[in-house]
Amino acid sequence: MGKLAEKFNLKNKASLEKRGKRITLICTLLMLLIVVTIIAMVTVKGMSTFVVNKVSIGEFLFKSDWQPTSVDQNGRPLVGALPMILGSFAVTFLSILFSTPFAIGAAIYMVEISPEIGKKYLQPIIELLVGIPSVVYGMIGLTVVVPIVRDIFGGTGFGILSGTIVLTIMVLPTITSLSIDAIASVDNSQREASLGLGATRWQTIYKVVIRAALPGVLTAIVLGMARAFGEALAVQMVIGNTSIIPESLTTPASTLTSILTMSMGNTIPGQLENNVLWTLALILMLMSLFFIALIHMIGREKKDD
Known part of the structure; x- marks a missing residue:
């Protein structure tokens, strides 16, 4: 009886394992199907501007007239997306330029200088900032940032500078949090070896810790760029x-x-006005894929090292 029960249990375990593998495989294939479907859908609809409406790719990317409901003297639609493309890249790179030094400095302080204060007080604040909805940041920008920019620089207060300030505040917690993890993952033996050779605390942080954590910090910066974009x-x-x-x-x-x-809510599907918006969405998706590929490249280089 004991042997029969043991065989029965083994069969049950094998059956459960097979069932578990099937379920996980189905879930994985379902996720893959969803991703492929989304990419295919955005690509097909985004390419309609060039395939169906016969808009030149060069004109779309490098012209600055954006009036999808109008045409020029030659009958070509005015769908130059250059202003939006430049605006997206401008606010993204400027926000990363401003936020990265503060994020890395905060991460160094929380891990290397005062880890007790960092874990007890600063890290909960950063986690809170990560969870704040973007509309709240937008409301703060609208009621605080825009008036300040208007008072200092004149004009309406709306523009790339206001967008950059809001995005800097938004991506700062993300870059800081991931940089903390990257710096904390550096083995203590490297710090001890540097100090043992006579390096100062700041020399150890700058020349040893930051260099060792650089792939993780770069990943944090790229993820911040992806969110900002x-x-x-x-x-x-x-x-x-x-x-x-x-x-x-x-x-x-x-x-x-x-x-x-x-x-998007003011256009009719299938019309040029709707197709060009899908093309803008295609550009956004391609940039997201680029950021993902960049993160994988950084991770691969880290493994090779």
């Missing part, structure tokens, strides 16, 4: 949403996401 609502509330190339950082501008969120 894809942010819609908060930027829309403070950038001005004008589809022209801005003359300065304080004049109204627009981004890919702001135009999408404002215009």
